[in-house]
Amino acid sequence: MLTDVDLPAPGLLWTRWAALSAAMTGIDRGEPWSIDERGARHDAPDTGWARFALLDGRRAVLYGAHRDHHATVSTDPAADPLTGAPDWLPWADLTPLAESDQLGFVIWHESGRWSRVRYHHRYEDGLAEVLAPLLTEEQTVTVLRGPHTPTGPRAARKIAADLLHAAIRGEVDAGHLTALLGGDAAIEAALAAAGRGGITPGTRPPRIAPGQRPPMRRVRRISQGEHDRLVWSAMHDAAELRRPAPPDTDELGTLVSWLRERAPAGDGRCSLLVYADATSFSAQPGDHPPADRPDEERYAAFRRLTELVRTLRRAESDPRYGRWLFLRIETSATGYEIDRSYDSWPAWWHDDGVSGPWRTNLQEEMDGRHAKWRPAWTPLLDPEVAYRPIS
DSSP: OEEEEOOOOHHHHHHHHHHHHHHHHHTTOOSSEEEETTEEEEEETTTEEEEEEEOSTTOEEEEEEESSOOHHHHSSSOOOTTTTOOTTSOHHHHHHHHHTTOOOEEEEEETTEEEEEOOSSOOOOSHHHHTGGGSSHHHHHHHHTSTTSSSOHHHHHHHHHHHHHHHHHTOOOHHHHHHHHOTTSOHHHHHHHHHHTTOSTTOOOOBOOOOOOOSOOOOBOSOHHHHHHHHHHHHHHOOOOOOOOOOOOHHHHHHHHHHHHTOTTSSSOEEEEEEEOSSOEEEEOOSSOOOOOTTSOTTHHHHHHHHHHHHHHHHTOBTTTBOOSEEEEEEOSSOEEEEEESSSOOTTSOOOSSOOOOHHHHHHHHHTSOGGGSOTTGGGGSGGGGBOOOO
16 A cells, blocks of 8 residues: 655755755765765765655655664564555665665655555654755755855845755856855855756756566565564563573672662562673562662662672573573572573563563573573574565
């Protein structure tokens, strides 16, 4: 299923892009907005990236990704931005991006309208934010008349609007750019950029040839969140493999003593519930969580707890059996109870459905064990599980 998208006509979008490219080049800031033989480019590390290409006639394609909004990876279920897309798109460019989860949106113009794949749920793919300076003439003029324009606000707006209107007519010249940027700007470089964009007399915008749909393609079938929950569900269902309990260590004694000293009621009763792997650590409150002390630095107790748990985890590690992932200790004034989970998600660790062990971290843990001591859910960590078979 496809849906229409409300965007400026390709010609307007292109001239605004080309005008920005020329102006930014003139003040040595041409990287965010640029044009080459394959079309227009926008690269903004804080927001995202986009590519825009014109084809023959009235056809055009716009694609990219927002840094924080990614319809392909983030929506549940996953949305493939190329399902139902036309054969003439630049598939040789789009397919590798889609297969590596770098493609957040694809929009194409044909028969007088912009279209894209309809997402399963209402979702902001970030296109409007990535391309905000191009969506209306006023927004483009506002960016063009930025602090580099050597005049007052009202005059600067007219100069920027004049440049934009000249771009639409294909009549941008050195005078327009000098008026906007000042005589100290790199006018020749700006004019060359305008020429690459086809907005100077005697020039044309670059166009790409129609593409060809590949016979086979790798398509994501589940989102990152769905993949996480698939693994976590299998961890909930898993049983612990039978392995020897680690020997008592000084590190365990040190952690137990520290917990007793932090007993919230001062009676030695203290609860510890943690998850740890090689790079991440998290804790959940038990019935008697360790108490902070009023005279200590903020987070000092948590930092010390992290250090003690990691030290214990290293001491109890085994090259064959691996290292535990979840640990629960309940202390009293005279003893303690301990529970370690190497292979499963224990019932006492709360699952909110959205946060849990990272799959890459779990894979590292499994790789550090002998194959005999890897739980049955280990194959689900493979990134290829998230994709449909190539067909």
